[in-house]
Amino acid sequence: MLTDPSFWLVQSLNSLQLAMLLFLLSVGLTVIFGLMNFVNLAHGSLYALGALIGYSIAEASGSVWWAFALAPVAVAGVGAVLYITLIERLRSAGPLPQVLVTFGLIFVLMDAQRYLWGTDALGVTGNVPFSGTIHIGVEPYPAYRLFIIAVGFAVFGGLYLLLNRTRLGAEVRAGVDDAETAAALGVNVERTFFLVFLLGCALAGLAGAVAMPAFSAEAGMGVGILVPTLVVVVVGGLGSLSGAFVGSLVIGATLTFGTALFPDFAGIAMYAALIAVLLFRPHGLLPARG
Amino acid sequence: MTFRHLLAVALLAVLLVWHSQSEYYGFELLAEVAVFAILAMSLDLLAGYGGMVSLGHAALFGLGAYLYSWLGGPMVGLTAPLAMLGATLGTGAVALAVGAVAVRVEGIFFIMITLGFGQMGYEFFFQNKALGGDDGLYGIRRLDLSGVGIDLSDPGSFALAVILCAVVVYLLLAWVLATPFGAVLKGLHANPNRLRALGLRVHAYRAAAFAFAGAVAGFAGSISAQHTQFIAPHLLNWTTSGEVLIMVILGGLGTLVGPAVGAVVLVLLRHELSSVTDYWGAVMGGFLILVVLSRQNGLIGLTERLLRWRRG
Amino acid sequence: MMKRTVLAAAAAAMLAALPAKAADYKVGILLPFSGVYAGLGAHIENGFMLGLKDFGGELGNNTVSVVRDDTEADPGASLAKAKKMVLSDKVDVLTGIVSSAVLGALRDFVHGSKTPLVVSNAGNDDATGERCSPYITRVSFSNSSITRVMGPWMAKQGIKTAYLMAPDYAAGRQMMDAFRATFEAAGGKIVGEAYPPLQGTKDYGPYISQAKASGAQALMTFFAGGAAISFVKQYKEFGAAKDLPLYGAGFLTSAAYVHVQGEAADGIIASLHYVPTIDTPENKRFQDGYKAAYEGKLGSEFAVAGYDAAHLIVKAIAAAGGDKAKFKGELAKVSFNGPRGPLRIDPATHNVIQNMYIFRNEFADGKVTQKVLATIEGVQDPVNGCKI
Numbered sequence: 006m007l008t009d010p011s012f013w014l015v016q017s018l019n020s021l022q023l024a025m026l027l028f029l030l031s032v033g034l035t036v037i038f039g040l041m042n043f044v045n046l047a048h049g050s051l052y053a054l055g056a057l058i059g060y061s062i063a064e065a066s067g068s069v070w071w072a073f074a075l076a077p078v079a080v081a082g083v084g085a086v087l088y089i090t091l092i093e094r095l096r097s098a099g100p101l102p103q104v105l106v107t108f109g110l111i112f113v114l115m116d117a118q119r120y121l122w123g124t125d126a127l128g129v130t131g132n133v134p135f136s137g138t139i140h141i142g143v144e145p146y147p148a149y150r151l152f153i154i155a156v157g158f159a160v161f162g163g164l165y166l167l168l169n170r171t172r173l174g175a176e177v178r179a180g181v182d183d184a185e186t187a188a189a190l191g192v193n194v195e196r197t198f199f200l201v202f203l204l205g206c207a208l209a210g211l212a213g214a215v216a217m218p219a220f221s222a223e224a225g226m227g228v229g230i231l232v233p234t235l236v237v238v239v240v241g242g243l244g245s246l247s248g249a250f251v252g253s254l255v256i257g258a259t260l261t262f263g264t265a266l267f268p269d270f271a272g273i274a275m276y277a278a279l280i281a282v283l284l285f286r287p288h289g290l291l292p293a294r295g
Numbered sequence: 296m297t298f299r300h301l302l303a304v305a306l307l308a309v310l311l312v313w314h315s316q317s318e319y320y321g322f323e324l325l326a327e328v329a330v331f332a333i334l335a336m337s338l339d340l341l342a343g344y345g346g347m348v349s350l351g352h353a354a355l356f357g358l359g360a361y362l363y364s365w366l367g368g369p370m371v372g373l374t375a376p377l378a379m380l381g382a383t384l385g386t387g388a389v390a391l392a393v394g395a396v397a398v399r400v401e402g403i404f405f406i407m408i409t410l411g412f413g414q415m416g417y418e419f420f421f422q423n424k425a426l427g428g429d430d431g432l433y434g435i436r437r438l439d440l441s442g443v444g445i446d447l448s449d450p451g452s453f454a455l456a457v458i459l460c461a462v463v464v465y466l467l468l469a470w471v472l473a474t475p476f477g478a479v480l481k482g483l484h485a486n487p488n489r490l491r492a493l494g495l496r497v498h499a500y501r502a503a504a505f506a507f508a509g510a511v512a513g514f515a516g517s518i519s520a521q522h523t524q525f526i527a528p529h530l531l532n533w534t535t536s537g538e539v540l541i542m543v544i545l546g547g548l549g550t551l552v553g554p555a556v557g558a559v560v561l562v563l564l565r566h567e568l569s570s571v572t573d574y575w576g577a578v579m580g581g582f583l584i585l586v587v588l589s590r591q592n593g594l595i596g597l598t599e600r601l602l603r604w605r606r607g
Numbered sequence: 608m609m610k611r612t613v614l615a616a617a618a619a620a621m622l623a624a625l626p627a628k629a630a631d632y633k634v635g636i637l638l639p640f641s642g643v644y645a646g647l648g649a650h651i652e653n654g655f656m657l658g659l660k661d662f663g664g665e666l667g668n669n670t671v672s673v674v675r676d677d678t679e680a681d682p683g684a685s686l687a688k689a690k691k692m693v694l695s696d697k698v699d700v701l702t703g704i705v706s707s708a709v710l711g712a713l714r715d716f717v718h719g720s721k722t723p724l725v726v727s728n729a730g731n732d733d734a735t736g737e738r739c740s741p742y743i744t745r746v747s748f749s750n751s752s753i754t755r756v757m758g759p760w761m762a763k764q765g766i767k768t769a770y771l772m773a774p775d776y777a778a779g780r781q782m783m784d785a786f787r788a789t790f791e792a793a794g795g796k797i798v799g800e801a802y803p804p805l806q807g808t809k810d811y812g813p814y815i816s817q818a819k820a821s822g823a824q825a826l827m828t829f830f831a832g833g834a835a836i837s838f839v840k841q842y843k844e845f846g847a848a849k850d851l852p853l854y855g856a857g858f859l860t861s862a863a864y865v866h867v868q869g870e871a872a873d874g875i876i877a878s879l880h881y882v883p884t885i886d887t888p889e890n891k892r893f894q895d896g897y898k899a900a901y902e903g904k905l906g907s908e909f910a911v912a913g914y915d916a917a918h919l920i921v922k923a924i925a926a927a928g929g930d931k932a933k934f935k936g937e938l939a940k941v942s943f944n945g946p947r948g949p950l951r952i953d954p955a956t957h958n959v960i961q962n963m964y965i966f967r968n969e970f971a972d973g974k975v976t977q978k979v980l981a982t983i984e985g986v987q988d989p990v991n992g993c994k995i
Contacts, residue, residue: 012820019812026810044403094588100403101348102587105544108537109587112580116641120574124646126833128840128867130973138846147844150812219844220809221836221867225643229806232414232533239407261813264803272418272775272804276411280396283408287400319694323687418804422775429776429805430731431682431708433715433738523683525712530683566687569677573640 011144016265018141022150024257025157029212030230031237032164032249033205039181039244039293040201041096043103047087049227049234050114051206055080055213056222057122063129063217070134072214080210081203088202096195111228118224126223133218149219156215160208161250168246177201181244181293233260236275240282242289251290255282298602302595303465303552306559310458314451322450328562329457330519333464335542335554337511340468342540343549344477345504346484347398350406350536351413355509357531359386359516361420364435364526370425375438375521382517383510390509391502398501410533417531431527435520447521457518461555464511468551471507480504541583547595556594628929629668634920635698636673637689637709642680644705646832647909650863651703651727654910657896658917665925674698678705682712689713693722699931700725700938702916707731707777717742723935725919727912732781735958736991744938744957746919746950747912748880749988750778751785753856754829756963756983757878758789761825761854768798770823770851772814774834775802782829782856790827798823809837815845826851831858836867843871852876860968863907865975873970880986881908881947882964882977893946906946915945919952949985956993960985 034048058079059072066072087110095103135148168174176197179187188194213222220226233256241252256275263274270277282290314325334356342348359382365371366385367378397408421429437447440456447453471477479500482490491497520526529535542561547553564582568575591597636655638648652675659671674696678685685704692698693716701717702725704710710729717724718740726734726745730753735745761769769790773779779802787797799821801814818826826847830838835858842853853859857879860872883894883905893914897906906914922941927934942951948962965981 009820012816015816016813019810019816022812023808023810026808038403091584091588098590102590105541105587106584108541109580109583112576113584116574116577116580119641119645124649126646126836126864126867128836128864128869130867130869136844138844145846147812147841147846149844219837219840221833221840221864223833224645226833228534230808232410233808235407235410239404243403260808260810264801265813265817268801272422272807273415276415276418279411280408280415283400283404283411284396287404320687320691323690327683327687421805427711429708430733431711433711519683523686523712524715525682525686527682527708527712529681529708565679566684569641569679569684570688573645573677575677576641 011142014141015144015146016261018146018150018154020258020261021254022153022257023261024253025154026212026216027233027237027257028157028250028253029160029208029215030234031241031253032160032246033208034234035238035241035244035249036177036181036201036246037205038238040177040184041103041198043100044107044235044238045205046104046107046231047110047114048107048205048209049229049231050111050118051080051084051209051227052213052216052230053118053223053225053227054083054114055210056217056220056226057118057127057213057224058210059214059217060122060127060129060222063131067131069129069131069214069218072217073211076214077207077210080213081207084203084206088199092202115225115228122222122224124224126221128221129218147219153215153219156211160211161246164246173197173200233275236279240279240289242292244293245291248289248291248293255290298599299550299552299595300469302598303555306552306555307458307462310559314454314458317451317454319450322454324562324566325454326450326457326522328559329454329461330515330522331539331542331558331562332461332555333515333518334512334539335546335558336461336464336468336551337508337515338539339543339549339551339554340472340480340511341504341508342543343551343554344472344484345480345501347501347505348406348540349409350533350540351393351409351411351416352508352512352539353533353535354413354416354531355386355390355512356516356519356535356539357420357526357528358389358416359383359513360520360526360530361426361432361516362386362513363517363520364432365426367436368432368434375436379438379514379517383514386513386516387506387510390513391506394502394505394509395498398498398505410536413531413533413536417528417533420528420531427527429528431525433525435524435526437521437524453522457522460514460518464514465551465555468511472551476500476503545583545586545593547593550592550595553593553595560594629670630929630931631670631672632700632920632924632931632934633696633698634671634673635689635692635696635701636675636703637678637685637692637701638675638703639680639705640677643832644680646863647705647728648703650907650909651705651913653897653901654906654913655702655727655917657893657900657910658914659921661892661896661914662918662921665921667925667928669924669929671921671924678703678709680706680709682706682708685709686712686716689716693717693720699723699934700920702920703727704729707734710734711738714738714740714743721935723938725916725938727916728909730778730781732988732991735953735956735988736993739956739993739995741939741957741995742935744919744952746915746952746959748961749958750781752963752986752988753878753880754782754786754827755789756965756986757827757854758786758791758795759793760878760965760981760983761827762790762793762795766795766825768796768823769825769827769854770798770818770821771800771827772818773802773829774805776805779805779829783827786827809834811838811841812845815842815847819845819847819851823851825854827854828859829856831861832864835859835861836864839868839871839875848874857882857908857964857966860975861907861909862905863909865968866905869973869975870970872968872975875968876965876980877968878963878965879908880961880963881911882966882979883907884966884977884979885946885948885964887944887946887948889944890946908947911946915947915950918943918945953987955990955995956988957995958988960987962986
């Protein structure tokens with residue numbers, strides 16, 4: 006098995022696919038943290054919302070492309086409501102109250118999802134793009150997984166350009182480095198916070214919508230994915246785009262090769278990686294601030 | 296006697312009156328409330344006074360439950376008091392080892408590293424067939440106090456005994472916080488650099504606090520195992536830790552009596568609401584959000600604020 | 608009018624046969640209505656309520672009232688709620704229970720308090736084995752009974768090697784172990800196995816790749832709920848159907864969600880105690896009633912378990928009349944034809960004895976139907992250390 010090149014190829018692709026899904030989820034979380042200094046524990050619930058809204062859009066329109074396009078917008082809309090009603094009020098209260106509010110939101114959003122979409126697992130029944138397989142060498146591989154990988158890279162590229170080539174990106178970088186100085190220099194920090202929060206929510210929604218055809222959509226599915234996402238954020242280093250990318254690759258590979266090579270330790274491999282990274286690099290692999 | 300000690304006495308009175316008015320189900324709830332009060336108070340020592348917010352505290356609680364059941368069960372066969380002692384000290388020892396590593400990081404990283412250790416513990420018991428795996432362990436014995444005329448198999452006596460344990464733990468924690476060790480712990484939270492400059496071994500103090508809180512959590516676990524006489528790995532899961540953290544916040548961080556109040560409110564709310572509506576999670580989550588939005592230090596902070604406002 | 612006449616006749620017959628005494632029986636339903644198992648809880652409760660409606664006529668002068676509570680999928684909370692129902696609400700019988708951990712937590716209490724419990728899901732073998740109780744009757748299934756029948760059947764189809772895959776928890780292990788025993792006894796060989804974590808990312812790609820590389824002739828699995836949907840879809844994506852046909856415990860393509868799996872479920876062969884396409888008047892009555900009552904939804908095996916639990920309780924009440932002490936003993940003596948076929952309770956273990964159906968999922972015109980390939984009648988568990 007270990008000498009078989011197709012094993013390494015296929016499992017590397019599997020690992021990359023999982024990594025890109027984790028990246029879409031963690032990048033929003035990590036930038037929100039870097040900028041606003043709090044962890045949005047309801048981020049996983051937004052992922053679930055993206056999947057469920059995406060399901061409804063796909064069923065209504067007959068095309069998952071509409072789901073990919075509109076679910077992120079809808080989830081960003083939910084994010085805007087949450088920001089204005091809850092998060093903004095707690096801006097000056099410090100990080101712990103904000104974390105707790107998002108912890109309470111997990112329960113509220115989960116029940117809202119159950120109320121609106123019911124308790125049964127859902128999945129699109131219509132046509133899904135890239136539903137065939139592609140032969141890589143001799144091995145057939147799901148085209149949809151390659152699509153997820155492509156989406157992950159595209160988002161990484163887009164965010165890289167956004168951060169490094171636009172005014173908003175410059176403001177975000179300034180805000181992550183030192184919010185007070187940035188504000189003193191005339192950056193509208195509150196507006197930047199708001200936009201970044203919306204962007205993070207939209208990316209969580211996109212992750213949900215993109216995952217939905219390959220997995221399924223279910224009320225409460227966000228709770229299971231939350232912990233791996235948090236682990237990625239911490240391993241990668243808080244607040245950094247490349248950190249989230251590298252952290253996703255590390256955790257994706259840990260989960261994939263951990264399960265393939267050491268099945269008995271599949272459950273704990275991720276936590277062991279987390280603890281190891283924190284011990285040797287207490288601020289993660291590529292933190293935004295030293 | 297401070298205001299908060301008075302509140303603790305009032306809370307005890309409420310529990311005792313409740314006990315006198317209760318039947319079986321009331322006794323079950325009271326015992327659960329008292330167990331979680333012990334657990335929440337021990338987390339308050341760590342998070343409220345020591346500034347170490349842990350998302351792995353329930354893992355130590357569950358470890359205590361498993362240690363008690365293992366030591367007191369057919370596998371080892373110790374007597375119940377020895378098993379309780381072993382569970383408490385054993386959990387404290389594990390907490391010391393984990394703490395020695397975890398206290399090297401702070402803030403959100405501390406939350407995450409405790410989450411990581413806790414989930415490893417959860418996975419360990421989930422996978423461990425000898426200890427029942429995910430189906431759990433059953434047939435756990437209670438402490439036998441029939442020699443002194445107390446029948447702990449009676450739900451009323453058992454609930455009373457757990458309340459007594461909670462009182463003892465409250466007094467113990469209050470005493471510890473009043474010792475020089477407690478003063479250092481609070482100082483570490485307020486100004487770690489200053490104490491470091493004074494030549495204190497910050498890590499050692501924080502690890503010791505982690506171990507002590509862990510031992511108390513293990514003690515709570517050994518009582519919980521005797522209460523339900525059945526244990527399963529979900530006791531160690533991070534969501535249980537999250538619930539205990541809610542109790543602490545709901546009652547008031549760093550107030551000692553507050554987390555006990557939080558335990559009463561949360562356990563009651565959860566069981567009563569879930570009988571009324573299947574959407575009890577949303578109501579509980581909404582309640583937590585409202586308490587946080589009030590910008591007070593939990594229910595205790597709110598009460599103190601109201602009293603101050605009325606006085607002046 | 609017709610119904611009333613029948614009722615009156617039933618009542619008259621009852622009055623003639625029994626001491627003229629009737630009673631109100633209080634049933635306590637304990638199911639998860641929140642959390643990850645909330646979907647199953649809803650199916651079972653729906654089935655139970657439909658069963659009470661369909662068979663309530665057999666109660667005679669007796670009446671049934673229902674209290675329900677949420678187990679919160681938490682063993683400790685479930686125990687407290689069960690105690691409340693028995694000690695405060697004074698229920699005569701408990702029913703429900705989805706998770707085996709919850710059943711484990713309740714077992715000593717219902718045994719000690721001599722409260723009858725009719726289990727309508729939790730499949731742990733031990734519950735009607737070493738940990739059995741005269742007060743616990745199971746109308747759903749035992750884990751090992753589901754997959755045990757697949758071993759000899761698959762071997763007979765010429766399959767010599769199989770790869771096993773199930774979530775890493777007790778139910779998954781029990782189902783796979785039972786299959787392994789009978790498959791190996793029939794001359795088959797297990798060439799590999801994998802147990803993905805129960806909770807996690809639900810990304811089964813790495814495992815499916817491993818199974819394909821093993822060169823096995825068949826992939827035998829157990830997954831349920833959202834994990835089953837994800838698994839079946841991902842299996843299809845990997846184009847594994849050609850070289851590695853998929854077999855499973857029937858929960859893999861449950862009536863509760865097989866329509867979501869759609870084309871991906873095509874060709875999957877599985878074994879279960881219930882298939883929605885069973886052609887009997889009892890099943891037609893159940894499915895028609897279920898569709899009418901619950902927004903045109905298909906009744907799943909979970910709903911059937913709730914439906915049959917209600918039927919069982921009603922029959923025991925009818926047999927005992929107003930004599931509640933007698934009622935406890937009657938539960939295990941009941942037998943009837945339900946939607947799933949003939950069903951009786953094993954006096955040695957109080958587990959259900961029922962048919963197992965081996966069926967193939969067939970996708971056509973946008974719909975999945977189940978074609979029964981074999982019926983194994985009267986599947987009964989060994990005593991497994993149970994002493995009643």
